[in-house]
Amino acid sequence: MVESRIREVFAAAGAEGVLHAVPVGRAPDAAEVAVGADEPVVIASVFKVLLVLEFARQVAAGQLDPRERVRVTAHDRLGGWGTAGCADDIEVSLRDLAYFALSVSDNTAADLLLARVGPDTVQLLAKELGLDRTRIVGGPREALASMLAEVGAADQEEFAQLYPSLPDERKSRLGVLDPQRTNSATPREITRLLRLVWRDEAGPAQACALVRQLMSRQVFRHRMVSGFPDEVTVAAKTGTLPGLHMEAGVVRYPDGGSYAVSVFARTREPTAARTAVDSAIGATARIAVDFLRGQGC
Template identity: 75%
Template sequence: MVEERIRRVFAGAGAEGQLHAVPVSVPAPVHGRAGGAGEAGAQPGVREVAVGADDPVVIASIFKVLLVLEFARQVVAGQLDPRERVRVTAADRLGGWGTAGCLDDVELSLRDLAHFAMSVSDNTAADLLLARVGPDTVRLLARELGLERTRIVGGPRDLLESMLAEVGARDEREFAVRYPALPDDRKRRLAVLDPRHTTASTPREITRLLRLVWSDAAGPPEACAFVRDLMIRQVFRHRLASGFPDDVAVAAKTGTLPGLHMEAGVARYPDGACYAIAVFARTRDLAVSRATVDAAIGRAAGIAVGSLRGGGDGR
């Protein structure tokens, strides 16, 4: 069975995994601004590969898909000017890629904040963009799209402050000293690693979000196209994309926390067929970088989509 093959792939990398893969088609209608009520569990007649697809999972930076979608919708509605300038200062920086790792103040547009948040998972850019579009509007968007089990507790800064408070650190420098000294079982109890207490969803709801975006059902077509364009520009190709042939275009968004490795995206084949995939892996090892786990994510995605195509291994 394909699901058992996928479980063996994760186990071989020292991980437990959840996955949902489904062909891209117009999902069940939704209400509200984009249209509403969510589908619970598998839809009759819809081909899918599901491994723990309805289990709650931490989504980390995958939440940025919803964030940028809301930004794009507000732009199309005339509520925001995408050229509005934002100054990123030392007080805004959270560390990491893009503006998050800059040593000096930089100024850029809201549109470029969205670009950095998606292409290099820039946490500072995402945090500033979230402040501009409003956290509550992102939560409302999740409800409107039928993502009833998706919860957004805040942006990257909120999650960082949660970690600092739990560790008893006043700032990132003190955290860098205190965190490594904690026993692993204490690290694993951090709220940011528990889907009951942090930004979370299910693999099935994440593929639903992707299907809505790819079918222009998550908002105005211009907004959906904007999100798709930014996802295809993501620079990280070591997870989902690694499981597919070079002629398959993979538009995706990663997420990473200690012991958590994930990616969600859409694979488009030369014949035009598209498949939404969400893969989440959890390891006992709390290292942020695990090449074997990243490869397993790609391998599992390739097996799942290969099964949907009637073949194997994403071909």
């Protein structure tokens, strides 16, 4: 069975994984591949899809000007890619914050964008879209603060020094790795979100189009993209935390067939870089999509 093959691929990579895949253009119950699709999972940076969707909806409603300028200072930096790692203060527009949040998973950009759209609006949006098991409790700043507090670090530099020496058992108990204590959803709800965006059913057409465009510009190609040939396009969003590797996106074939796929993997060792697991995400996504295409979807 396709589900057994998917579990075997994850096991060979030293991980446990859950997955949901469904055609974009057909009823969600017409055909699917579901491996633990209703299990709660930490969504980490995948939450940025919802965040940017809320931003795009507010722009479409005339509530926000996408050209509004935002100054990013040393206080705002959370580390990582994009504005999060800049050495000097910079100024960008709100729509560029959205671009950085999805294209390079910029945590500072996401944090500032969340503050501008309103911290509670993303959770309200999830409920409006019928994502009843999606839980949004904060943005990157809250996640970082939680990790620092639990490790007893004053800042990111001290965290980087302390974290490697912690026993794995203590690392695995961090709140950001627990679906009950951080941003979470289920693989099925994430594919529902993607289907709604791709079908212009998650808000005004221009808002959905912006999310699709920005997801198609993601620079990371080592997970879902790795499982598909060059002629297949993938618009997606990754998420990474120690021991957690994930990606959700829409795979589109030249014949027009499109498939929403969400894959979440957890390793036994709480490390942030595991090439074999990243490759397994691409391989299992391909197995699921191949199965759906074989069903005439």
